[in-house]
Amino acid sequence: MPELISIVGKQRAEETINKKIDVLKRWVRAIPWRALDDGQPLRDRDGELVLEYFPTSISAFTTWDGSQNSKFVRESEHLEFRGPSRGTLDQPYHSASKSLVISLFETLLKRAQRQLLHANKSNLIRRLLSERAWQRSLIKQQETEIAILLDGITEARDDLQSEKSTRLYNEQQLQERIKQLEKRNADLSSSLHNVTGLRDAKLEKS
Incomplete structure (x- = not known):
């Protein structure tokens, strides 16, 4: 008999857990x-x-019985729960359901943030200000x-x-050097011509 009571208790707890999970799954799409x-x-x-x-x-999931909700939503969504206790949900045979519930919390919080952001004026203003700040930073x-690109162009141009x-300076120096060498070459040619002339003159006298 105690074993039968235990089985019935598990089934009732599982039914309540699933009923709550079904509501939260609906609310993931749109929270009332x-x-x-x-x-x-x-x-x-x-x-x-x-x-x-x-x-x-x-803890909030196990104590949620519908009384926390407004009357209209409670009646339209049929939010009447009893249990399960925290100890029951912590049992190993409810581990899969518990993991699912925890994952739903995170999704619901994101859903709530999104709904409030798009529905309320203050959040709309905050979103617009945030977008404007982002545009300014961009x-x-x-x-x-x-500015960095222009600095690079200016530096490259400089x-x-x-x-x-x-x-240009090197070309000018090269031209000047060529002129100096040409002048030196001309001077050497002239000196050589004079020396050759003197030698020929001496040979004729002798």
Whole structure:
């Protein structure tokens, strides 16, 4: 008899766990907005929409019985749970379900962030300001890259101008050296001619 009670208890716990998981799986696609009794969306003091309650930890998951949710959502989503206890969910035979629940927490938090970002004015303004800041940083980065590129072009142009000046100077020095050598060669030729003339004159006298 105790064994039968244990089996029945496991089955009931598994049914409750799966029922809660099914709700969270639906909410991964769209978390309901907290609502008044007539179904109208509830807004905070700033006029912003408020997301319906959903658990984000194992402890919150086990104590979630639907009373944390607004009446309209609780009735429309049939949120009436009993259990399971934390100790039951921690049992090895519920390890797969527990792992799935933990993975759903992360996905739901991302879903909530996305919904709030797109639905509320303050978040919309924050998103626009963030995008503007990003555009400014991108423009600044591009300006920096352009400045670096222009500096490189200027430096290359200066190097080229310096190279041209150096080459022109070297050409001028070469031409000057050629002229000096030509003059020296002419002087040597003239001296040689004079020496040859004197030698011939001496030979004729003798």
